Amino acid sequence: MKIAVCVKHVPDAAVTKRIDPGTKRLDRSGEGSLNPVDANAVEEALRIRDATGDGAEGEVVLVSLGPEKAIDSLRKALAMGADRVLLVSDPDAAGSDLVATSSLLAKALEREGADLVLFGQQASDSDGAVLWAAVAERLRLPLISQVAELTLEGGAVTGKRQTEFGYDVIRAPLPAVVAVADSINEPRYPSLKGIMGAKRKQQDVLSLADLEIEAERAGASGSRTEVLALSDPPPRGETRKLEDDGTGAEKIVEFLAEKRLV
């Protein structure tokens, strides 16, 4: 069983996010880390690999698009136990939008031909939560999203997801693309041995040329969307300010009761 996990190097949660007004892009120069829900996807892949067969046949490949320094985040996933890395990194790929990114990732994934492609539900920087759909479309593979419970049986994957009204249980034949929610598992800590061993694992960095993608199809020129302007969200209407005169707690409870929230 070969599992590809698409992961992203995002600005660390502790870093104050800033958008460069010139490029209208997120400033990614600060400390970065593995996108949190991607750790859930990696964990799920490791569990599947370790539960099926003797481990020798199973393989977990990390696939990512990002700057060279993204390898730092990918190493954390390697330290958790993933087998190798395929990072697409090229200056011409910077600024790729959803359309361009999905086409680059799909190219990289085609090379791998994995039985199962896992994504984290969304990235903590852009919160798009659609990339997996675009990639699945390009690969012409079935897709299950927001999966909180995943089982593999008889060449098919079954995903369970929570909705407002209950649960959806969806089955798809393999190969398939699955986007997982953070409730699916508790990611393991990487062990020290894992950390020490990570740098000895195969880490391929591919350029656009390696993937036989013309530069025009990546980056800004390969993108179909353009950010025109950025602004703060409008202030909320209808706000009520409570001064705490010692009865603050009661007033909050009253307010919530009035809104039928408690």
Add this chain to the structure above:
Amino acid sequence: MDFSLTGDQREIQGLTRELAQAEIEPNAAAWDRERRFPVELYGKLAELGLMGVCVPEELGGAGADFLSYILVLEELSRADAGVGVTVAVHTSACTLPILAFGTDEQRERFVPPLARGEKIGAFALTETGSGSDAGALRTTAVPDGEGWRISGTKQFISTAEQASTFVFFARTDLETDGARGVSAFILDREHVEVTREEEKLGLNSSSTGELRIETHVDRDRLLHEEGKGFMVAMRTLDGGRIGIAAQALGIAQAAYDVAREYAKERRTFGKAIAEHQAIQFKLADMSTEIDAARLLVYRAAWLKEQGEPHTEAGAKAKLFASEMATRQTSAAIQILGGYGYTKEFPVERYYRDAKITEIYEGTSEIQRLVIARSILELQREPAVPA
């Protein structure tokens, strides 16, 4: 000159910090209050390789370098200094001397279970009448058949109750007073009896006990040569004190983190206290002294990793970091005012935990003696062990 950590070191530091924030720090106040040794935690640390950070892989360790181990101690101590000392003693004072001075047979027999954290290690040197004057110890090891009969008592032994392996010191040459007549041994739990548990000012999540020993051991328990025990002890403490310096550093960092956040939130006279110069200066001093201690500690660890002499550098790191930790945890209480004195905030615990770092693994007075001897060339720097 390169002040940056390697990728491995950064990741090991990050992992330990993440684990400490999630599993240790939220429980530290309760462990302190209940004086509870969190035995369940050590299984988790072991699973991740944190009980044998700088032990070679082939002997069950993680195979990381000494600085990585120091970073681990700093991060653990930042969350709970009692956990820090337990791991420090286990590694620096038990596993590493067996690794450095043991025969191949002893290394293969005793090191892997320690490095994998299946057994916890302790170090038994101190007695009621011999602390700083370690050479005055009175526990005896008298020839008995093929081995020795060991008799005596030991005091202030960290992790005595939970440890399964002890690096132990006794006098084999009863004719010689002082350091020359001392030998080192490796003892198991069944060789010793824990007779008392200390009540302490701080470090309540670690345990400290008194031992009574009345046992026979065979020759295979002798660590290094007969009569060389004092050298084993001193060499062990040379490295061990870098670990305690890291512990002090972690405690001070924790106090600074709380004080800094508090100063930005607490308001007096119409503004945050961080906007008052009196508080700004305190925080500036804290940050500067923590930085200085960190550089001393990391340099000492780096020297040790390079196989360079590190006695003086380690003593300087321990002396400065420990006294700094006491000073700056006190300053943190001052910044928090009345709240700092209460158990609602963790800084009073940091203050109680910090004091011991000036005392164990060589008091500040002993560190000054070591430094003075070194800078005045009163005693030749001992050769690095093979």
